[in-house]
Amino acid sequence: MSGFDILFFVFAGFALVSAMGVVVSPNPVYSALSLVLTLFSVAGLFLLLQAEFLAVVQVLTYAGAILVLFVFIIMLLNLSDFELMEVRMGNLGKALLTLAAVVAFITLAFVVHLTRITGDPAVEGFGDISTLGREIFTHYVIPFEIAGVLLTVSLIGAVMLAKKNLTKE
Amino acid sequence: MTATLLKIFVPFGVIMQIVPVLIWLERKGAAYIQDRRGPNRASIAGVRLGGLIHSLADVVKLIFKEDIWPTQANRLIYALAPFIAMSVACVTFAVIPWAAPLNLSSGTMSLQALDFNTGILFIFAIASIGVYGIMMAGWGSNNKFSLLGGLRASAQMVSYELTLSLSVVGVLMLAGSVELGSIVADQGSEVWTWNLVRQPLGFILFVVAAFAETNRTPFDLAEAEAELVAGYHTEYSSLKFALFFMAEYVNMIIASALMATLFLGGWQVPFAGTEFLRDHASNIFYYGLLAFGLFSILVGGFLALRRTKVPWKDARRFEGKILGIPALVVGIGLIFWQFTQGPVVLGTLGSQATAAILQFSVFLGKILFFCWVFIWVRWTLPRFRYDQLMALGWKVMLPLALINLVVTAVAVLIL
Numbered sequence: 001m002s003g004f005d006i007l008f009f010v011f012a013g014f015a016l017v018s019a020m021g022v023v024v025s026p027n028p029v030y031s032a033l034s035l036v037l038t039l040f041s042v043a044g045l046f047l048l049l050q051a052e053f054l055a056v057v058q059v060l061t062y063a064g065a066i067l068v069l070f071v072f073i074i075m076l077l078n079l080s081d082f083e084l085m086e087v088r089m090g091n092l093g094k095a096l097l098t099l100a101a102v103v104a105f106i107t108l109a110f111v112v113h114l115t116r117i118t119g120d121p122a123v124e125g126f127g128d129i130s131t132l133g134r135e136i137f138t139h140y141v142i143p144f145e146i147a148g149v150l151l152t153v154s155l156i157g158a159v160m161l162a163k164k165n166l167t168k169e
Numbered sequence: 170m171t172a173t174l175l176k177i178f179v180p181f182g183v184i185m186q187i188v189p190v191l192i193w194l195e196r197k198g199a200a201y202i203q204d205r206r207g208p209n210r211a212s213i214a215g216v217r218l219g220g221l222i223h224s225l226a227d228v229v230k231l232i233f234k235e236d237i238w239p240t241q242a243n244r245l246i247y248a249l250a251p252f253i254a255m256s257v258a259c260v261t262f263a264v265i266p267w268a269a270p271l272n273l274s275s276g277t278m279s280l281q282a283l284d285f286n287t288g289i290l291f292i293f294a295i296a297s298i299g300v301y302g303i304m305m306a307g308w309g310s311n312n313k314f315s316l317l318g319g320l321r322a323s324a325q326m327v328s329y330e331l332t333l334s335l336s337v338v339g340v341l342m343l344a345g346s347v348e349l350g351s352i353v354a355d356q357g358s359e360v361w362t363w364n365l366v367r368q369p370l371g372f373i374l375f376v377v378a379a380f381a382e383t384n385r386t387p388f389d390l391a392e393a394e395a396e397l398v399a400g401y402h403t404e405y406s407s408l409k410f411a412l413f414f415m416a417e418y419v420n421m422i423i424a425s426a427l428m429a430t431l432f433l434g435g436w437q438v439p440f441a442g443t444e445f446l447r448d449h450a451s452n453i454f455y456y457g458l459l460a461f462g463l464f465s466i467l468v469g470g471f472l473a474l475r476r477t478k479v480p481w482k483d484a485r486r487f488e489g490k491i492l493g494i495p496a497l498v499v500g501i502g503l504i505f506w507q508f509t510q511g512p513v514v515l516g517t518l519g520s521q522a523t524a525a526i527l528q529f530s531v532f533l534g535k536i537l538f539f540c541w542v543f544i545w546v547r548w549t550l551p552r553f554r555y556d557q558l559m560a561l562g563w564k565v566m567l568p569l570a571l572i573n574l575v576v577t578a579v580a581v582l583i584l
Binding site: 029033036052053056057059060063064065068069071072075076128129 | 246285286287290291293294295296297298300301304305307308316319320323324326327330347
């Protein structure tokens, strides 16, 4: 087993364990921090695939910006254990949810099993910034611009919702 | 393998040695700005080194302090936080180039631990993780002051990260690369082609945003002692506190190194390109040692002949002699040795090493200059109010950064 294989298993193991932690841990702060660890491990997997830019951007945007806001909100709300116990449901609800989760998991596994990803091996310079930038601004420019507009719209919407009594002031 | 290890550990060692010097500089600088003498009591056998021994005493004190665990703290997160803060601060050095790449027989060797394609983005990515250390410390301590400090820090760092990244994009466009090595090489050795001249607005925005990112005054709301005791590290003691303390200074050094690399030509020696330095390496070596000898004689003579104004009754009376006479001897010896031997002819490797050492020293000088600016500003400006901080970040600096970006983009397109 080469060093790359060992690193792959380390990162994959960390990703799986911490992803489990996101779902299982009762404390939302632990969940959010586990998610950070998951994103880090996935960034490590990207690095092993020579996708340096993807790995760095993953850490920069998800772990460094989005999840900071998640953790910020969770800490600001400072939920006590009592409030966290509020969500209660009957046995039937639990059973239904479990069933739905199992079905979803099996479907997903089946789809992954069926999908055969084929294609040419990565070309020279794959994943570096100049190639990626050229692709985004030539080939994929319209989806890129639409994504930008969508994000702006959602941002303005969030500000409008959050801003109270806009007319009175 | 050895080269890689050296490239990792030599800069790390240098940085770790700068930290106590910076702490000394901070105390002395603060003292002289406030018209005081600053630390001058701690001594080893009468030698005080102008207060430097105080930093050593501080380290000993921090190591031997009791390590206090708050009973209501979340132990895991409380313990992890200082390590995250410190290790994140240290990892960033990997991509900073320390000198021009060496031409070895086996190929060129860049003098940075990690020759990463995504250079500057790696630094931003790692630096954006640093906020977790502060947030976890604030939340894990289970203390209202700490929590408020952590929240303030995270909001501030997320806000100013935008300006920090945007102000650099102009530099990246000029260099046409995100690799720090090529950004430095692109700036050349002439002072007027440095990015400080080409991107003045970007430089100012970057410096201000870097102050906010490192949580230094005037942006140190996360530890505003008048309101929050000590903010996120109120509950920390002993070495865990020391880790936060060191992380602050290491972050300062990184920010200074980035300022120097991006805007002040990094390792470029002003008006002397790498080729020039390598061609004249023997002379530089010769006259450099002579100048060092002369400097040593002057300083040693001054120290040895100076009369103390205070009639000390202990070993401190001989401090000038203890430091000055060896310096005098070393200086005279060096000059004598150099004069009798004449300039040494250095080989290819030797001249490259001399050039690299000179560039490294110049880079270190630039870093120390910016560190001094950090200290200078801290003891000159008062702290912002929180709403002022947010207004400055979002309403002034972000639009300015965007304007800078557009103007640079148009200029690059036209020229």
